[in-house]
Amino acid sequence: MRYKFLFSIFVFFFISVFLALGSWQIIRLNWKLELINQIETSLKDIPVNLSNSKHKNYLRVKTRGSIDFEKQIYLYNLNEKGKPGFEVINPLKVGNNNYLLNRGWIPFNKKEDETINVIDENYINGVLRKQIKPNIFKPENDLSENYWFTLDRDDIFKFTGKNFSPYVIYLSGNNEFPKPKSITANISNNHKKYALTWFSLAISILLIYLYLRKKNY
Structure with missing residues (x-):
């Protein structure tokens, strides 16, 4: 009986960890989407005078x-x-x-x-x-x-x-050489995929646990 109790604690600990990691990736996903939106908006703005502006990325x-x-x-x-x-x-x-x-x-x-x-x-x-x-x-x-x-x-x-x-x-410009670098909001954003991975692991472990528990009772 003690073995089953410890096993349950072990399983739910890992489920909690995977759920926490998935939730963190959702938070990161929302942050990254907001950042991309800010960059896209900034790149569409009219150029401002460098000396009279507050410096910021993009x-x-x-x-x-x-x-x-x-x-x-x-x-x-x-x-x-x-x-x-x-x-x-x-x-x-x-x-x-x-x-x-x-x-x-x-x-x-x-x-x-x-x-x-x-x-x-x-x-x-x-x-x-x-x-x-x-x-x-x-x-x-x-x-x-x-x-x-x-x-x-x-x-x-x-x-x-x-x-x-x-x-x-x-x-910025269209010179041949040097050819100006194209600045875009194309930033790596895999947080949704990572979140789905962590949540899938949590669900899989839960289903396996429920199956083993039903089988043993």
Whole structure:
């Protein structure tokens, strides 16, 4: 009898855990759907003046400033078709503030090509994205060769001698090279699938438990 009691406690403990995990995924799902909706709404808004706005993720902005081409950063990345190359990133001074301007992707053979540096500094439209922490599994940046794998802030300071806003400006436009990165609300959202998995496990364990209990009584 004691064995059956302990077994019941064991079963209902795991059912409770799986139900809690499923409920947490529902909470995450609602949060992610709200975030996606906010991003989609923000990307449809008219660009606001960078200097007069409260910075936030996915804010469309417009500004003018001084682009530093001498400290141009070449960040290894794939384009939208999976072809390797570089994202071209420049220090941008707007008033007294420094930003990183991601101008888009180029193939390897365009590195150091002066034709990619034709841009109107008085007409810069883009989208703000908050810089995330670098992936620790990526190779170290080679500053001497200007070959980057992450936008490590310590390396950026060593390379430029400047500190920058935590927000990167992703340039908008239809240039061929650098080809601006398409910013969308296409964010991974698998929380519904995870919730169904946890709830299914809870129900399955409950049904097996009820079957075994009926069989033994």
